[in-house]
Amino acid sequence: MSENPEASITQEQRQAYIDKYGLTPAEAGHEMLIQMIEDHFAEGLETEVEPFPETDREFGALLDQLRPLSADQLREKLVISGWLLQPYGEDQMRCQECMYYLVHKRWCDLPELDLPAKPEWWCRLWRI
């Protein structure tokens, strides 16, 4: 949770969230965050699905980009992590089998993401 959300997203972005949902991502609960994520994609959000981090060095570099983001920077988190609302690749990788996925909480436990997720979703930080 960011203590100073204004510092992380612009006033306009913040206002847009408030106009639409009555609150920002940092204040949103599980269902509302799911809604926000799905809406971002419905509005045409493109995320950086490739390149897949093949080694730990590349994986670590993505975490370094994610770490400074505040909880309100939902859009940036989705873009950098290469988030998708469907399984990905030949092996049909998905959150359900990912090491970070808490299947009962339906939550991505990777501290740098810390977001709700559906079992059929995926991002490029997937690992098993």
Added chain:
Amino acid sequence: MANLLWLQGGACSGNTMSFLNAEEPSACDLVTDFGINVLWQPSLGLELGDQVKEIVEKCISGEIKLDIFVFEGTVINAPNGTGEWNRFCGRPMKDWVKELSAVADFVVAIGDCATYGGIPATAPNPSESVGLQFLKRDKGGALGEGFAAKSGLPVINIPGCPAHPDWVTQILVAVATGRAGDLTLDEFHRPKTFFSSFTQTGCTRNMHFAYKVSTTAFGQRKGCLFYDLGCRGPMTHSPCNRILWNRHSSKTRAGMPCLGCTEPEFPFFDLAPGTVFKTQTVMGVPKDMPEGVDKKGYIKLTAAAKGAAPAWAEEDIFVV
């Protein structure tokens, strides 16, 4: 009465410190209850300089019978194979090691440095360090592959960084009381009684390992350290979760990943940046699988375990 001489090469004294913390039996019990006569030990010996040299020379000449020769630390060969970087009693330590090993009934290497080279032998190994009979996984070391002490046993290796105090004292007691014949050694000369089960055997996180719930940050009591934080418990042979440290804990119980310090390759990946406390993966799949598991099986197991994981596995079940 069994005479024991303990010398130290390229070492940090960690195994001596560990030995002095032993409880079952303690270092004092070795002397009072099990008839071990400590001829000299770097932290315990009262003799200095020429007095030490005299003891060592008498062992080599046979005037003092040397039953057990214990070595801690690497055998240093630098510079250029001379061993001059580690002089002891007027000559390179490596020469004393060779001569003492030749006359001792039993030779016991304690700690990773003495067994396999450990941290000092990590590339580029500037001290030209080797273990007594191995350099990492390769046989040979300072004494050579074919070496056997007078008892017929090769060097008995008690690895660890440091070795657990009780592994040390229990093996010394077995040797000193004539039960060395009961010891069976594995391919890396480790006594099987301690080193055939895994660090994971007895780990309190085993249920989280089974249900594939990851510890994602230090200090978390939930989850298993294998998936993200680089725990080597499933492929490391040690009794760390059976014979507990300080009698009540272990690295993994306390939330610290096992670094695999009882394996010849330790430290893994030559300590390259980003390899410590981080599970090494290729395309999201761990590079090192739990022993005996292949990639295909691992992927199948993960899918099944995730599907079957109960809700409590996602919580901290250790309520204070």
